[in-house]
Amino acid sequence: MPYLLIVSLTITRILVIVKMTINTGVMPSLPPGTTTVAVAVDLVMLTVRDGVFSVLLITRGLPPYRGRWALPGGFVVDGEDLLAAAVRELQEETGVATPGGHLEQLGTYGSPRRDPRGRVISVAYLALLPETPVPAAGSDAMDARWTPVDKVLADRSLLAFDHHQIVAEGVERARSKLEYSPLAAAFCPPAFTIAELRRVYETVWGTPLDARNFHRKVTNTEGFVEPTGDTTTRDGGRPAQLYKRGPTNLLHPAMLRPDV
């Protein structure tokens, strides 16, 4: 983490405030009449469960769209960082503190009429998670359930608000990330076999892959995976080497999707 940078920026900002206060006799403030809006953070949590690519949905317990499926999320509270809000929502839904998964910002959705209650912009985060125990229902959620991605994408009016579009963009981002980054491992437990990693690719992309070529590509791509030294027979047959994620953030060469 760029800790020194954060410290120096913070000091810079404090100095700016002090200087302005001295110069003008008042604290700097936003121009009067500046429009303000509520900010929500919504999560696209993806996982591979029982061989199915799934997204976590809740049924809304409050209006608007009461009883409809939606993405888990909530409003950013006073003084809270956006990423911190996403982590908080993630923990509320899964009960786990980023359990070896991956969390990144997906995009911001701010169409003026996307929420009937008023102007709300939503910062969406994408989470890639290993298989997780069935989630607990949150405070404002009547129910929380892992739902097949294909089912969600097939019905444009299944989800509340513009959440269908958010899910679609999150799924496409995830599919694309598997090509150029080692993030498929984020869907796996800390130690995994090459076959388990391959099934992640096959499930997320919806395409069968050649097990022999896949094995060669993964083990020949520098920094993708590292052997732990252990083996397992949990898949039956000959014992398989266990691997953990390697140090690389970018795959060279990439794992390209067939055809497309």
Added chain:
Amino acid sequence: MPYLLIVSLTITRILVIVKMTINTGVMPSLPPGTTTVAVAVDLVMLTVRDGVFSVLLITRGLPPYRGRWALPGGFVVDGEDLLAAAVRELQEETGVATPGGHLEQLGTYGSPRRDPRGRVISVAYLALLPETPVPAAGSDAMDARWTPVDKVLADRSLLAFDHHQIVAEGVERARSKLEYSPLAAAFCPPAFTIAELRRVYETVWGTPLDARNFHRKVTNTEGFVEPTGDTTTRDGGRPAQLYKRGPTNLLHPAMLRPDV
């Protein structure tokens, strides 16, 4: 554009409001006490000018950071869509309506203390533009100037707010996009030669490329460029074919950066 989708979602939302109003006797509204924040849109406008990869900066005419370099941007006004606000800022700075360039959302920056005036979150947009006449100074900008990207990246305290980080992420996004998308053409005039396209790659990546191999790769990649039928001698020597952007949004095969 998914026009029908927009229409159907709009109708859905109106029905939700009407239904809720009938059911409860009041318009749906946000929970009392919900924190609201100001929303700014900032632009990372990139271009290749005189062989230099450059970003448009303004000097701030108002506090905070008065006189400091910053990204062009401004607050989202009442009822305005985020993308519309970005287009408006782009036009205010260049005087042109998305002139063959490219505009996409880059990310949202919402650290609680990033603006000394109060809670402001900034939605950053990335614009890739062809060589543009020197910009006019905007209303709240004392000056606007194309600045070499390398110079901006080298000095972490050159820019106001967290704009250094935003520029860094925008530049990296642009460099990466050249690999997998035909967006290098967004830096070129409507009709361009292969050599001009190559100079874009060389300038943005900061790496010399082999002209012969580059020519073969670009012309062999399906849908990347299409000949217009015209030729030009504006670069001297043998006349060069002119090309325009092709229909593809994803390059197959990709134009990978050397080494990395």
Added chain:
DNA sequence: GGAATAGTGTCTCTAAGACATTATTCT
């Protein structure tokens, strides 16, 4: 003719894809 730039061809090597074969466990 000479300089400058455009465009094609050739060679080598890496990596992808198709598919055979061997290895090691469990029942």
Added chain:
DNA sequence: AGAATAATGTCTTAGAGACACTATTCC
């Protein structure tokens, strides 16, 4: 032994990179 899965090897072909060569303009 037979089933099941893991891991390695072989062959063909596409594409990247290095570099020689030809083509067409202007001076």
